[in-house]
Amino acid sequence: MSALGVLVFALLALVAVCSAVVVVAARRVVASALALVLCFLAVAGLFILQGAEFLGAVQIMLYAGSIVVLFVFVVMLANLRGEEAADWSGPRAFGAVLLGGVVLVQLLAVFARARGWLAAPSSGLDPGEGHVQVLGKVLFREYLLPFEILSVVLLAALFGLIVIGRRK
Amino acid sequence: MVPVSWYLALGAVLFAVGLVGVLVRRNVVVMLMSIELMINAVNLNLVAFSNLHAHYTGLVLALFVIGVEAAELGVALAVILAWHRHSGRLDADGATGLRG
Numbered sequence: 001m002s003a004l005g006v007l008v009f010a011l012l013a014l015v016a017v018c019s020a021v022v023v024v025a026a027r028r029v030v031a032s033a034l035a036l037v038l039c040f041l042a043v044a045g046l047f048i049l050q051g052a053e054f055l056g057a058v059q060i061m062l063y064a065g066s067i068v069v070l071f072v073f074v075v076m077l078a079n080l081r082g083e084e085a086a087d088w089s090g091p092r093a094f095g096a097v098l099l100g101g102v103v104l105v106q107l108l109a110v111f112a113r114a115r116g117w118l119a120a121p122s123s124g125l126d127p128g129e130g131h132v133q134v135l136g137k138v139l140f141r142e143y144l145l146p147f148e149i150l151s152v153v154l155l156a157a158l159f160g161l162i163v164i165g166r167r168k
Numbered sequence: 169m170v171p172v173s174w175y176l177a178l179g180a181v182l183f184a185v186g187l188v189g190v191l192v193r194r195n196v197v198v199m200l201m202s203i204e205l206m207i208n209a210v211n212l213n214l215v216a217f218s219n220l221h222a223h224y225t226g227l228v229l230a231l232f233v234i235g236v237e238a239a240e241l242g243v244a245l246a247v248i249l250a251w252h253r254h255s256g257r258l259d260a261d262g263a264t265g266l267r268g
Contacts, residue, residue: 009170024189096191100184107180118173138224157239161246
């Protein structure tokens with residue numbers, strides 16, 4: 001493995017984890033939204049680092065662009081300017097952190113057990129004719145029906161949120 | 169190439185952080201953001217496995233996850249806004265209107 005790749009991975013992972021913690025722990029909702037942008041950008045960088053450039057671009061456009069704008073819109077419309085402290089001392093927080101820790105340890109244990117299988121040599125996503133071309137072929141040949149169904153789902157969501165968001 | 173298991177470990181950490189956020193925070197907007205974090209962690213794992221097997225199905229699945237999630241998020245934020253107009257609050261503890 002190249003040292004540069006490891007360095008970039010470590011940097012992006014650090015940014016992603018730190019900004020995720022800020023999303024959860026920030027007192028102001030706007031600060032959470034901005035930390036969310038940072039986390040999405042770091043994850044987009046990790047996608048690109050893994051050779052999934054198209055997914056990284058989609059991540060930047062859709063998540064860091066429009067989804068966070070939606071969040072900020074809601075924060076502004078709902079007038080969430082004040083600080084809202086989470087209760088980090090009660091039994092609920094204790095239980096939540098305990099559950100999160102258990103889930104984390106379990107996942108890591110599973111990955112540790114599957115280490116030999118995960119260390120199998122990977123050729124990686126490196127097709128000769130370009131990443132987006134192959135992805136498009138797979139998407140529009142093997143997964144054409146799910147793709148069309150997804151467009152219907154998006155249309156239904158559009159109608160649904162127009163109906164829900166309408167003032168009575 | 170960075171080993172795949174590192175990506176999986178990072179995904180596990182992000183997922184755990186998001187899980188704690190959903191359980192601890194009571195503001196529905198922040199809860200939704202934490203759910204986004206968890207979904208991102210899952211996407212990261214999907215891409216990592218896609219890379220491991222040199223197969224594009226994981227990428228297509230991640231694309232579908234992103235699409236479905238956009239739909240889910242739009243409806244969720246519309247519901248949050250409608251509920252806020254109706255009741256004037258945004259904490260999940262106040263959402264007891266459907267309790268029998």
